[in-house]
Amino acid sequence: TSPPPATLLPIGDILADIKSVFDILNNIATDTTNITAKVSDINSKLDSMDECLDEMENRISHLEDNKEGRAGKMANLDKKFMKAWDRIKDLENRSRRSNICIMVLPEVIEEGKPMEFLSKFLPEILDLPSGIEIERAHRSLAPCSKPSQRLRPIIMCLPKYQTRELILLKAREKQNIVWENHKLAFFQDLSKEVQQKRRAFLKGKQLPRDHGVKYSMAYQATLGVHHEGLLNTFQTLE
Known part of the structure; x- marks a missing residue:
């Protein structure tokens, strides 16, 4: 037996199917266009990010170079500062070369006149010639000592370096210098x-x-x- 004859679809259905296919293709084309646009936008952003990264790398490299340069400058400044500080301390000590500190003298014993007191006191306690010349004298710059605290030293400046050496020599020779139950000590300032x-x-x-x-x-x-x-x-x- 022969197969039954094929059934022909109405022309309207065929056109509808063709239109549906074209609609699907149009949608795909539209979606492809959108995807292409988005990919293009992503590529643009990636290019921008690459530029930013390049700029960041350049800046970081520049900062590292500056850091090394500044570290070298800081090290040089530190050396200069320490050298200047050593000079300042040296000048400070040299300015004190003619000074003597007298420890453990009771507070206010000088009655506000330390130079007059020392000019009489030193010859008596150290067997020195009278008339010792003193340029200036004062207690150390601190609040007056309380009974439980260490007594403030008297600092005196002598116009002649030889006089300072003589006083220190006499103090070393005597070693044990006691005055009114106070053991005195003489030091360089x-x-x-x-x-x-x-x-x-x-x-x-x-x-x-x-x-x-x-x-x-x-x-x-x-x-x-x-x-x-x-x-x-x-x-x-x-």
Whole structure:
């Protein structure tokens, strides 16, 4: 038997199907156009991001270069500052070369006239010639000491360096200087930094002192030991 004849669709249905296909293709074309536009926008943004990253890398590189340059400048400035600071401290100590600190004198014993008091007191206590010339004298610049606190030292400035050396020599010779139950001490007027450096030699000075060997301290903190006609100097005890 032969197959039944094919059924022909109405022309209207065919046209409707064709129109539907064209509509789908148009939608696909529209979507493709939108996708292409979005991809183009994304590419544009990526290009912009690449430019930003390049600029950031350049800036970071520039900052790193500047940092290295500034680090070098800061190191140089630190060296200059420390050098200037050392000069300032040296000038400060040299300005005190003619000064002497007298420790443990009772407060207000000078009755507001320290120069007059010291000019009479020093010859008596140290067996010095009368008429010692004193340029100025005062208590250290701090509030008046309370009974439980350490007494403020008297600082006096002598116009002649030789007079200062004579007073310190007499004080060393006497060693134990007691006045009205107060054990007095005479020191050079030095900055805290130099005092700390010299304090490191306390044990080092004890050895020559115990053996009767002559020693001295040179500015700023150099220990000199005189032995068999030679002067041996030490910057540290190591």
